[in-house]
Amino acid sequence: MTKEEQVYVFLQREKLTPDKHDGLPDSVTSTIMESRVWSAAWSAVKFVACVSVGIGFALTAIYVYKRRRKLFQKYKGMSDIEDFEREARRKLPRFTYALIAHGTGDKATVEENIAAFQRYNIRKRIMNDFPDLSTTIQDHYVELPVGIGPSMYRSWLWDEGDLCVSKAAGFLNICEIVPMLSDYSLEEIIESTQNSDAMKWFQIYICDDGFHETLVRRAEKAGYQGIVVASGGYGYEDESEGGEWTLAINNILDKLTAVRLGNFDDISPAKAFQKHGIRPTTWKDVKRLKSFTNLPMILMDIVTPKEAKMAMDHDVQGLIVSNEGGKTVDSLHGTLDILPEIVSTVENNTEVYVYGGVRSGSDVMKALGLGARACFLGRPVLYGLCYQGEEGVIQVLSLLKNELAKCMSNTGCTSVDEIGSFCVVRSSSFHEDN
Incomplete structure (x- = not known):
């Protein structure tokens, strides 16, 4: 492990903040800052993933509940x-x-x-x-x-x-x-x-x-x-x-012409009776x-x-x-x-x-x-x-x-x-x- 890496591990263990980096080499300071950025990004990814999984479970539970309730009401x-x-x-x-x-x-x-x-x-x-x-x-x-x-x-x-x-x-x-x-x-x-x-x-x-x-x-x-x-x-x-x-x-039969019979060329019942x-x-x-x-x-x-x-x-x-x-x-x-x-x-x-x-x-x-x-x-x-x-x-x-x-x-x-x-x-x- 190089000297810079040893310093980085030490700082991580001590949870030093960026304002305490004075006097450190630029390469070490840069490494520490990049690490903090990646760590924050990874934490954000995990958070989003957890939230997504939670929302997925919640939506599934709601769907199952509504489906079962619908089926119950349907045959009740x-x-x-x-x-x-x-x-x-x-x-x-x-x-x-x-x-x-x-x-x-x-x-x-x-x-x-x-x-x-x-x-x-x-x-x-x-x-x-x-x-x-x-x-x-x-x-x-x-x-x-x-x-x-x-x-x-x-x-x-x-x-x-x-x-x-x-x-x-x-x-x-x-x-x-x-x-x-x-x-x-x-x-x-x-x-x-x-x-x-x-x-x-x-x-x-x-x-x-x-x-x-x-x-x-x-x-x-x-x-x-x-x-x-x-x-x-x-x-x-x-x-x-x-x-x-x-x-x-x-x-209905005599006045509603919207009624159609499939076996009679789609004419109404009244017309079918008269025609045939x-x-x-x-x-x-x-x-x-x-x-x-x-x-x-x-x-x-x-x-x-x-x-x-x-x-x-x-x-x-x-x-x-x-x-x-x-x-x-x-x-x-x-x-x-x-x-x-x-x-x-x-x-x-x-x-x-x-x-x-x-x-x-x-x-x-x-x-x-x-x-x-x-x-x-x-x-x-x-x-x-x-x-x-x-x-x-x-x-x-x-x-x-x-x-x-x-x-x-x-x-x-x-x-x-x-x-x-x-x-x-x-x-x-x-x-x-x-």
Whole structure:
């Protein structure tokens, strides 16, 4: 070590300040000053680094806190379908909520659909394994005996609503009935699924000009696995009936030209009805449809044994027990009350499904116990879509899936095929059966 370096070390140890450098050689003084500058600079660098790291940790903590809080708030309290409906009622304009939630007249049919499920109870059995919820619909594998029905105006509730619902169905690998009167074209919807194995049916109404036949051919080409034929023409109510549903139909469909239908060259619903002459289905229409498509045909809106027998005579592959959600005729029987006699009429020769009134996994269990192959959801899916788009739909369906699994576990059914009438009993006959 040189003499100057020894002096420098000494001064550093004694913590001498620059004003005490008098008498030292210039080289030593310069070395001391440079050292102090570099030392100060290094201290500043360490300080900045520490502050940066601290800010980084703080921002990360804030992000994690906000994210967890957002997720907590997002799912807080959404424990059943009624919670989703309340959220939809809170978020939507009055006429939009009326459009999806209300029915014709006094809404007696809407209420009866739900009440019918309350008239049945489930029998419990203990010591059971966890169940497998997968099944087949028209020999096609699905993860759940619950599907999505053909509801309209999804994009009113959430941006790209039709595509969100399609993605949710594909994610859960369940059956979806794509509506003819959708906001997006049938090709756009099936392409958005992101699951080539997902089951898609296409619903049609009969058109006077035969446009429905063009749609069937498009559906075949796009890869749909079935055609669902709606029995009634999608018409309007008589204004004399009054009520919010009439208000919604007359004020929205006829006057709001912003509504566009993807399968009709983006024209409005009112113009589509006028241009193509949408009308009720006849058995002659069913026979003609059977003659030019090989896709399985499912008839919708079956409510009497006579209709079920006629459908069997026309060799259809499936029947959907439905009263159109109570939006056309008031004071009809609930779908679950109709189901047993329809199942009895077809005698396992065709699959029967329920569309209307399902609000829980136990409702699904009751319908399967009374002979349905699967249930389709209408309004609950729309409520979930309104709540959080695709994620909201998944949450609604997952809620029913978990409830159904719990019901099956508590009834001794380890698979969907094991569910039978022994699982369900009408409330008034419980004591008589025991």
